[in-house]
Amino acid sequence: MDQSIKRVIGLLSVALALGACSSNTTTKVENTDPLPGFALSNLDTTAAPCTDFFQYVSGGWAENNPMPETESRWGNFGILQEQNQKRMRGLLDSLAQVDNFSQDAHYAQLLSVQYQAGLDTVALDQAGAEPLSPLRSQLQAIQSWEDYLNWLPQALKQGFGSPFGLSVGVDDKNSEAYLLNLSSGSLGLPDRDYYLKEDSASKKLQSQYRQHMAAMFRLLEIQEAQAQKAAEAIYAFEKQLAQHKMSRTERRKPENTYHKMSVAEASQLAEPLQLDQTLSALSLKIDSLNVSNPAYWQQLATLLPQTDLVTLKQYHLWHVLRATAGYLSADFEQESFHFYQTTLRGVNEMKPRWRRVLSSMGNGLSEPLGRVFAERYFPEEAKQAVEQMVEDLRTAYGQRIKQLTWMGDSTKERALEKLAAFNYKIGYPDVWKDFSRLQLEEGAYFTNHLKLRAYGVQENWDKLGQPVDKDEWFMPAYLVNAYYSSSYNEIVFPAGILQAPFYDVNADAAINYGGIGGVIGHEFSHGFDDQGSKYDGYGNLNQWWTDNDRSNFEDRTQVMVEQYNQYEPLPHLHVNGEMTLGENIADLGGLTMAYYGYQERLQRTGESPETKAGFSWQQRIFLGWGQVWQTVQKDEYTKNQVMTDYHSPAQYRVNGPVSNMPEFWEAWSCEKGDALVRTDSLQVEIW
Ligand SMILES: [Zn+2]
Structure with missing residues (x-):
């Protein structure tokens, strides 16, 4: 169904079905943590940051967060997604108490009908095939x-x-x-x-x-x-x-x-x-x-x-x-789970029924689900804070582009035009889709799904001949993810991800800049990655580079391909440097922009950051980024990921970018010869 997005490139992470739960982050509290927004117990202080920063920043986390049997990859994305799901479950349970839905709440009625139908496994088992x-x-x-x-x-x-x-x-x-x-x-x-x-x-x-x-x-x-x-x-x-x-x-x-x-x-x-x-x-x-x-x-x-x-x-x-x-009945679902989840991905146990139903509702009802979630759980102050970060990073990006040594003035001018033209969307759509034509039946889980499927196809086809809907979102508001769209030249951050540990109103600002700021920078960078950079600021595929600048750019990105080709997550299994290139460029660009974006913030606010819990602000930027990628995963997951996912495994999303950044080496007093100090010909700087 996601084919309706012709070319949304650059998701932040693999699409997780639905997602998350945690305490409400809307209230600013007096925080006595040594490093607000980052739990020091998640560090592995026996690891050397300059040798394996991923291990340093997430080794303790891995011990503190054993992977549930229902998962084959476990990290902060999944934890937050589970929390979002728990919240949606609460909302759907309360909808079940509503006797009469008003016309305006038709979308909520659709959710309630399909959710209850999905929970009725007795009826589904009776119906069989x-x-x-x-x-x-x-x-x-x-x-x-x-x-x-x-x-x-x-x-x-x-x-x-x-x-x-x-x-x-x-x-x-x-x-x-x-x-x-x-x-x-x-x-x-x-x-x-x-x-x-x-x-x-x-x-x-x-x-x-x-x-x-x-x-x-x-x-x-x-x-x-x-x-x-x-x-x-x-x-x-x-x-x-x-x-x-x-x-x-x-x-x-x-x-x-x-x-x-x-x-x-x-x-x-x-x-x-x-x-x-x-x-x-x-x-x-x-x-x-x-x-x-x-x-x-x-x-x-x-x-x-x-x-x-x-x-x-x-x-x-x-x-x-x-x-x-x-x-269908449980025998079908179990057989399918056995192959697609256990054999292909190494998952041992099914998630509870209510989570499976919620995930399935993401096919066809993702926007109404996002609507009930965002209306209840999205704090407006998060929107303002993220808007400010977007502008800090945009300013930093502009400065960086002006200083590039490998790009000529005319291409720089066009790149700056594109940067200025970037649109952003935060939280949830301004205009919700109209579902009033859609009717679902109580107790008809299967046929409702057929209806939703056909409805989605027709809705997509109905766009032909219509003006392009610039308000449309291609990701539901409850998802812990973000995207860049090259055709819209815009970056989009659903409410689902604007929560701790990605963004936390109570966190240290440098941790937030390394976290959600890094995510923002990542999405910005997709506009300038090996494919996104082929589109201009109006969202059209259009060669806006001089041949010479394009060739300089490709020389650099080729080095990055070789760099990632060398990563070997399992014996004889290498990352595909070419397939993951866009994401790897976005990780390096994103973290760089987070670092310089935070400096823009310091200039803007006049703050002078002190050391916290023994960490300088520079170090905290990298801790914030590392926190995003605290992850453990099974080998089966990794095998599947390397073949099908445009994103590199989590450890390289941390160790990869920092190994190219002199800013990291300086922050952590790394020395020549340390594993994460690339003094070889594969060190690369792009944006
Ligand atoms: Zn991405």
Whole structure:
């Protein structure tokens, strides 16, 4: 569903389902902590900061915060997200007491209906696989290739995984207009590379995936032999799709995925697929669209008609099952959990039912959920404080750009224009989406989910031909995360993250600048990372650099690629420096801007910072950043992360940036020869 964001790049962290809880931070209290906002017991004082700052700043934390069995990665993001969820649970429980919802509170009624329906596991277990019947009947009725093509528009409307997708986003080269995007198809494994690798661990996982599919089909009372056969056939089909898809690294480059063409051209590229008829069946009245991967689209036109109709139908059934397992009886949900959470990510135990329901509601009801959360829990003073930090960092960024030695004056001027044009959104949307057309039924968890899915698809398609909605948010207000959008040239900070330990009204200011300030700097830096820097201040893909400056920039970013390629979180498993480049640039840029942004604050306020708990303000900036990344994770999580996540594992988000920063070396009196003092050719300064 998140395909509606054509190109929101640069999330701060992997998207966590829902999130957090803690004491209310709205009251400023007299704080007697030695270092307000940072618990000294979280330090590992036996570790040397200049050797392994990550260990120093989070070793004690790891001991104090054992990972629950329901997690495979545990850190401050997850803890806060769990707290946010507990708060939302309280709000939803109180909604259950409401007898009559007013028209204005329709969105809250939707939440209440779906939440209660999700908690009724007795009814869900009784229904078993029955809710799938209408969808299965649709598939059974398909008897020919023509039938299949005629049904395809309906499949796209339902929003389940398909051999190709259609979603609307902002045109990369015209940020004032929406554009329909034809994307490559859905796979059941997390990335195409899972199908293409040939080593024994990958082969084992491929086999486990096939077993999982077969097990799910058996739950539909499909016979063993038939279920196995279906799993093999779907796997073979998905593998062919995988072979024609781009890698994540390739997909990051906007020029690789921008191929705007007329509908006639796109139809011609893949004649047997009859795109023009599909579009008219869907009432999508357009002259042109973007085909994100024309080679894939072309290959699909050969592959699909050659694929056995039974296999195609099973592929669709599989993607429905995969997406809806959590809305069916417990046997489906458990089998799905076993593969997707335990096998792939190393999670041992399911989260409690109420948390699973809340997470699922993030598909389709994330904005109303964010609304009830933000209306109750977002302190306005956090907004003002963050606004001030944004401006301090913007000023610092501007100073840094002016001083760059590798960039010429004309590019600098354009970079400063872009910096000045950055918009920001803090807390929650000014305008909430209207859900008044949507009706959900009590006790209908599964069918409500189908409705929500289809509603989201239609809402996205309805944008075509409308002016771009600059008020729209692409992340719910309850989430512990943040993003930069290149098309909007804006940085966005949901209420969910504007809490301790990221931002704490009672914390020492330097800790806050290293924390949420670092996050702000990270998002700013996405506008100037290897991909974001290809967009101008108006949000258009547009070469605003001189060739020489671009080439200087690329020389520097290439060093960073090599630097991160050397990181090895598990034996023989290396970080993908190219895939994670944008995030790594943003971490280094972000921490640098937090450091200099705090100096702007000192100038602005005339404060003279004293040493606290024995730490200078410079040291506290780095402690604040380190605190954000206090994390432990299982090996399974790390393996999955390195293949699918654009973010480096937490230890490199701390040790990586600081190893490039003379400011860090000075703050901690590091010396040449210390592990985090890069005196080698891989030391890099970009922004
Ligand atoms: Zn990011």
